[in-house]
Amino acid sequence: MRKGRWGILVLLIMTLAVACAGASTAQSPQGQNTVVRVRRGTLEVTVSGSGNLQPHTLVNLAFTQSGIVRKVYVGVGDTVKAGQVLAELDTRDLELQLQNARVNLEIARIRLAQAQATARARPADLAAAQAALANAQASLEALKSGPDPRDREIARLNYEVAKNAIWQAQLSRDKTAGLPGSSSVDLELAQARVGQAELQAEISRLQYEKAQSGPTEQQLKAAEAALAQARANLTRLQVQDPSLDVQLAQYQVQQAEIAVRQLELRLEQARLVAPIDGVVTAVNLVEGSPAPTGMPAITIGDLNHLEVVVNLPEVDVAQVAPGQEAVIIPEATPDTRLKGKVISVAPVGSQIQGVVNFPVTIALEEKAPSVRAGMTVQVQIAVARRENALLVPRRALIARGGQTFVTVMRGDQTETVPVRIGMRGDTMAEVLEGLQEGDVVVVPAAQAGASGTRVPGPGFFGPGIFR
DSSP states (O other): OHHHHHHHHHHHHHHHHHTTSSOSSOOOOTTOOEEEEOEEEEEEEEEEEEEEEEESOEEEEOOSSOOBEEEEOOOTTOEEOTTOEEEEEOOHHHHHHHHHHHHHHHHHHHHHHHHHHHHHHHHHHHHHHHHHHHHHHHHHHHHHTOOOHHHHHHHHHHHHHHHHHHHHHHHHHHHHHHSTTOOHHHHHHHHHHHHHHHHHHHHHHHHHHHHHHOOOHHHHHHHHHHHHHHHHHHHHHHHOOHHHHHHHHHHHHHHHHHHHHHHHHHHHHTEEEOSSSEEEEEEOOOTTSBOOSSSOSEEEEOTTSEEEEEEEEHHHHTTOOTTOEEEEEESSSTTOOEEEEEEEEOSSOEEETTEEEEEEEEEEOSOOTTOOTTOEEEEEEEEEEEEEEEEEEGGGOEEETTEEEEEEEETTEEEEEEEEEEEEOSSEEEEEESOOTTOEEEEOSSOOSSSOEEOOSOBTTBTTOOO
16 A cells, blocks of 8 residues: 555656656655656756956056156046057156267267278378388488488588689679779678678588588487387387277277167156057056056056956866857856856966866956956856757766666656766766666655665766866
8 A cells, every 4th residue: 555655656746747848857845756757958068167357468567767757648447559658757867868878879989980090091001100110210321321422522512612602702892992983882792792602601611511520419319219209100000900999989889879779768668658458447656756666557458358267176177178168157147148268278287275276267258238357257168068968867866886777767666777877967967878768767855875875976077077
């Protein structure tokens, strides 16, 4: 009698389940079993995690030098374009330094041109120095060798000519004095010619004596000094290498160019320029105050491309790969479902409290007015999908002796049959062998005892893949 009542109760529950038009489970009072009809459908396996939405690109801008903020051009919430100036420091002192550096650069370039001109003129300078040395040597040798016989003869002849000139002047004077009617003026002129001839004769005499006596000690010393100077000039030109002077001048030009470029860079760095298109999310600048140190001055985010990073345990991340689809659910609006896609999986995990987690980045692929950067979201990543699979509730699975069983309704009787299970989802499992579509299985409300236990998480994809 007790067995018949139980069979009738199970049959009524089964009939109710079938009437639910494909419902996966039939509702029953707490503590009672339910029955489910085996059906075909799509089985999707997901792994999940949580994180905060962040811009794909978030840029913190800061001044690399100290200074007073002269102007701030943007505020929080402003949309900016790449290359747009956001803020700048007071650069009047830098501008003066740059002006001075450019002057120094021009001076260095002039010195380089001088060194190059000197190098080009070196062959001519060497030739002139060599000629000067030869002339000095010849002059000294001439002095040391004494007067030239021809010079002495010329001096003697000049002296003889000068003496003859005296005699002629005297004869002319005497003739003038003996002429009747000669005036005193004529006599004075004739006498002056005599005196002039005598003076010229004395000069010729001295030159003749000098030609016979040879050079003085002072003349020799002067000639030797001139020779030493000419030799020193030639040695200096031979020792000097103009190419080294040119190279040194070139390096000085490069140093001046670097100084100019450094100041130009400092002027550029005195301005904050947007590197990307985006939205200003923070401004920590006050005009007229020193620029902050140790913190971003302005932050820009690309709010058109949001993403979330979730930390997945190693048993879950083994099934995650870039390109997989995901569902993003904001905690503030749990009814919102947004499309996402896995864009990267960290190749190296980090161990925290004995658990190894791997950061996985998921991009948000659709927008919603209520979703903003910084919000906490839940992420469900679809790691596997099976179409037209024969499905059974996972709670119906029983592990016993290393095999998996389910309880099947056969008329008003129940029968435990072995099954082979394939892919497992959160609530449903794929049946590969042992059941047919339309079979009715019993889903225990609670399973306990030594004879049978509910099948735990391990499944087709390995231990702990599905939560």
